[in-house]
Amino acid sequence: MPTITYENQQITLHDQQNLLEGLEQAGVEVPCSCSSGVCQGCMAQALKGSIPPAAQIGLSANQRRLNYFLTCQCYPKSDLHFTLTNNLESRATATLVEKRVLNQRVLMVRFKADIDWRAGQHVIIWRTETRGRAYSIASSPDEGYVELHVRRRPNGLVSHWLEHELELGGHCQFSPATGDTYYSPAMPGQPVLLVGTGTGLAPLSGILRQALNEGHHGDIYLYAAAGEPQYLYLLDELTELAQKHQALHFFPVVHRNPDQQPNLLEGDLVDLIPQRHPKLRRHLVYLCGAQPMVEVLKEYCFYSGALMEDIFVKTFSPGGVGG
Ligand code: FES
Structure with a gap:
């Protein structure tokens, strides 16, 4: 032994x-x-x-x-x-400055925190010294706050506490931001494909904002999916952003659209992406959400021409990175 x-x-x-x-x-x-x-x-x-x-x-x-x-x-x-290494000394104090319920499933929180980050990376919010939850960062550093999209869980160790107990002006501890899924400005003219389900939209909206702020001029295709229309979020903000930026193409996707709400794609991302993007040569690809979707599309994107080093993934699980 x-x-x-x-x-x-x-x-x-x-x-x-x-x-x-x-x-x-x-x-x-x-x-x-x-x-x-x-x-x-x-x-x-x-x-x-x-x-x-x-x-x-x-x-x-x-x-x-x-x-x-x-x-x-x-x-x-x-x-x-x-x-x-993830000791107490490496943590930073964050102050809650905004909190908003976005829909039945998602809580948006914003913190002021003295940390360095790239949109799309994640931080752990520590509820106790040794127990915390990881969340992807949905804001770009120049926005001046750390925005997180928290999946609302009735007994969630951190999510319930954030929603019902931590008040504006209250503090919590953040770990340093980590993760290699973030916007890389090496080729600002490269087409970008962003695909996410649920709070997988959080890192994608951050990456998108950072790319636009840093002058990305290649086409950006954003697909944000949910089971039904009421679980989509940030629709107005992203639609408005797409109206301002010609290169941004935003597609909300639902599995089911019982009331036939307009301007939504209907279907499964693992079918829709291959139908709509048969060739992905030179594309930067970001896939965020449930593991089965991410794995299938990662393989598809590679076989459709994207380089493996240009495909970034982030899988979410109940105990893993959320939002
Ligand atoms: S507890 Fe080991 S990586 Fe999350």
Whole structure:
């Protein structure tokens, strides 16, 4: 059995147990949110030993160079000595400045926070020292506030608290913004395809705003999908934005349109995107939402000509990144 050492403490792992589970069993409180390799809340840094490659999936080149890894994805095969990095010192205090219910499912909150970010990255809001939830950032840094679209859940650890308890002017703790799904200004004339379901619209609307603010002049196609029309949101804002910017093409999509509301596409994104975008050579692609949709479309986009390094994805799950 490999020897696993957290700072000065030996950790015993049982069969099929990951490092996060082993740490928690040993009484170490690890900051975490998703347990699925998405939020990066459980990040650690190896001091000695080798890191299983799966524990570094989704990390930036810089994070990998610094020997960072995710404890919830780490099944060590050899000796490993490490420390946790998502400590209290790295967090920033954020102040709630606006809160608005957008529809039956989505709460919009805006915070002032002294952090650096790119629209589309995510932050973790910590409800306690070790428990938090990750949310994608829907605003561009030049807007001066961090906007999040929170899926409203009756017993949600953070969502319920944000909606019903935290008052304007109240504070919470943010982790530094992380994630590599954000607008890359390398080719401002490149066509961009943005596809999202539910609060997957949050990172997309942020990426869109940042792209427009940074002078992107290639065509931008935005598809925002929901089951039924009442679950779509930001329709007026995005329609208005598309009227102002000729290069922006906005398509709200629903699975069902019982009252035949106008100006909505009806169907499934995994069918609609291939029908409407048969060729995706040179496109920048951003896919955000439920994993099955994201995986199918990622494969489609690659086989239709987009380079793998130009396809950015963000999958959402109840415990993972939301909004
Ligand atoms: S708890 Fe490990 S990445 Fe979210």
